[in-house]
Amino acid sequence: MRLLRAVFVLLAATAWSAQCLHLRGTFRTGQFFTFLAKFGFKKTDRHDHENTLGYIYGNVTATSAAKGDLTHRGTLVVADRDNFLAFYGNRTQGYADASSSSVCDLMFAAINRVAFDSNCNPNGTQDFLRNVPCAAGKLCEDEDKPSRVVAGHQFTYTVRDLHQARFWYVSMVSCYREGKGKDCKWKDSVDEDIEIAYDIWLVNGNPAAPSHNVFEYQFSFEQQGSLERVLLFFLLYLVLAGLQVYAVIRQKHLVTRLFTAALTLQLLSFLWTIAHLAIFAMDGDGVPSLGIVGDVSYMLSQSLFMLLLLLLAKGWAITRTELTWKPVLFCIWFVYSCIQILLYVWNMTEVDVIEEIDEYQTYPGWISLCFRLVVTAWFLTELRSTMMDENDHRKLRFYLHFGAGLLCWFVYLPVVGAHRPPGVGPLEAEVHTWHQLLRRLPGVRHHHASAVAHAESAVLPTTVRARTPGTSSRSSTKPRTTSRPTVESKLRGVTQASSVRESEAPTANAPLHLNFQERLEHLGPSLSLRRGGEDKN
Numbered sequence: 001m002r003l004l005r006a007v008f009v010l011l012a013a014t015a016w017s018a019q020c021l022h023l024r025g026t027f028r029t030g031q032f033f034t035f036l037a038k039f040g041f042k043k044t045d046r047h048d049h050e051n052t053l054g055y056i057y058g059n060v061t062a063t064s065a066a067k068g069d070l071t072h073r074g075t076l077v078v079a080d081r082d083n084f085l086a087f088y089g090n091r092t093q094g095y096a097d098a099s100s101s102s103v104c105d106l107m108f109a110a111i112n113r114v115a116f117d118s119n120c121n122p123n124g125t126q127d128f129l130r131n132v133p134c135a136a137g138k139l140c141e142d143e144d145k146p147s148r149v150v151a152g153h154q155f156t157y158t159v160r161d162l163h164q165a166r167f168w169y170v171s172m173v174s175c176y177r178e179g180k181g182k183d184c185k186w187k188d189s190v191d192e193d194i195e196i197a198y199d200i201w202l203v204n205g206n207p208a209a210p211s212h213n214v215f216e217y218q219f220s221f222e223q224q225g226s227l228e229r230v231l232l233f234f235l236l237y238l239v240l241a242g243l244q245v246y247a248v249i250r251q252k253h254l255v256t257r258l259f260t261a262a263l264t265l266q267l268l269s270f271l272w273t274i275a276h277l278a279i280f281a282m283d284g285d286g287v288p289s290l291g292i293v294g295d296v297s298y299m300l301s302q303s304l305f306m307l308l309l310l311l312l313a314k315g316w317a318i319t320r321t322e323l324t325w326k327p328v329l330f331c332i333w334f335v336y337s338c339i340q341i342l343l344y345v346w347n348m349t350e351v352d353v354i355e356e357i358d359e360y361q362t363y364p365g366w367i368s369l370c371f372r373l374v375v376t377a378w379f380l381t382e383l384r385s386t387m388m389d390e391n392d393h394r395k396l397r398f399y400l401h402f403g404a405g406l407l408c409w410f411v412y413l414p415v416v417g418a419h420r421p422p423g424v425g426p427l428e429a430e431v432h433t434w435h436q437l438l439r440r441l442p443g444v445r446h447h448h449a450s451a452v453a454h455a456e457s458a459v460l461p462t463t464v465r466a467r468t469p470g471t472s473s474r475s476s477t478k479p480r481t482t483s484r485p486t487v488e489s490k491l492r493g494v495t496q497a498s499s500v501r502e503s504e505a506p507t508a509n510a511p512l513h514l515n516f517q518e519r520l521e522h523l524g525p526s527l528s529l530r531r532g533g534e535d536k537n
Helices: 002-017 081-096 103-107 226-250 254-283 288-313 326-350 363-389 393-417 426-439 441-459 487-499 516-522
Strands: 022-028 033-041 054-062 074-080 129-132 155-159 166-173 175-178 185-188 195-204
Touching: 022 033, 033 054, 033 195, 054 166, 074 081, 074 175, 081 103, 081 166, 103 175, 103 185, 166 195, 226 254, 254 288, 288 326, 288 363, 288 393, 326 363, 363 393
Parallel strands: none
Antiparallel strands: 022 195, 033 166, 054 155, 054 195, 074 129, 074 166, 175 185
């Protein structure tokens, strides 16, 4: 209980410290540098230029009383990835190299060449910098065209990219310049320790437009469409959960209860995520704690579903009524669930958000995928063991398709993990993946046979080619020993049975002198199933 309590306290702290795309807070120049946000602006439409630009606007003023002029003691930096990485990387290099002239000079070495400044670089082509804080109730001194500033705010950046969507990075640093022309020198205001309050919006679209697309306006480009996709899957799961609740009322079995619990957790994860995204679409803040609860509910539902699959792979309620090593199984499942939550916390708190990488390109992501592959191998081992002990051909056929289908579910995440959009949570990632699969639905049937064949080959051991009749070997003179049928021989009988045409009449009895394989072939038609799963009469 103490471990769970510590995990939830850490999650709550993470929720409070999570960065929103409506940025509000304070920055003290004594901190020297703070990173505010990474935001993806979509590609600008040539035919609707004004309404498809990216906008960064807001207010930055001083809050602490101090002597002298406080309108120019720091710099607000908005830059694309290439310029920002050079700016950010030199921050640590300047501290390490004591012989450097100043950290500020190193950080702004690359940006100085292209950033516009009316006093120091009037020929600059990029609008990257704003001198902060701005005078209360007035525009920032760098805003030379007041008509372009969003009403009620002190500064405005517009982002245009006609070629592709791109991430932009917002930060503040305690560096400022004095003088004009070649005499401009960077200084720092760390010793002054001035408190600066900021209220900044980052949006895709024109804030002055009469209406906005609620699914895109407040969202970074890699998250656009997440709300509508999650809403679609919530409606689908709502129908499935309703049907499953009706089924569990009529059939009170532990298997149906476990599946209902997993389905309900998945439905709740969609509900919490929708609530967070819907509020975020309205105010740009959302409720980060709801988003985290949604992610945790999703991970628990996946973990509970894996437990159900392992129980079915062990033959529970199908081949066996009692299971061995139940305490060990449930302990391993509990530890696996806790590890997944801890890896999620590690990824949220320790992975640098500045890096444009996916969750599964980090150490927590790799460890999570490794655990999933271990569970996959465990699932296949248990399924093979159960099939070795099963003699009922209907159940063997069920295990075959069950293993093939669920193997695809186990391995899909490692396969698509490398292609997952950066900055997307685990729940939105799965929704995005299934959305892409649904868009390609007409091609699913074409690849179904090869996918099932590949899955079957992974479930079943490799078959050994039989020795050609008439050949001799030293072991052929030994008496034949009896052994139980292998999985291959059982499934071969099931396959031959299902391949017989339904028009052929089944044979009532099989001669006793036939061996096991010949008896299966002789009794094959009586074991065939209809496509609907009903017994043939």
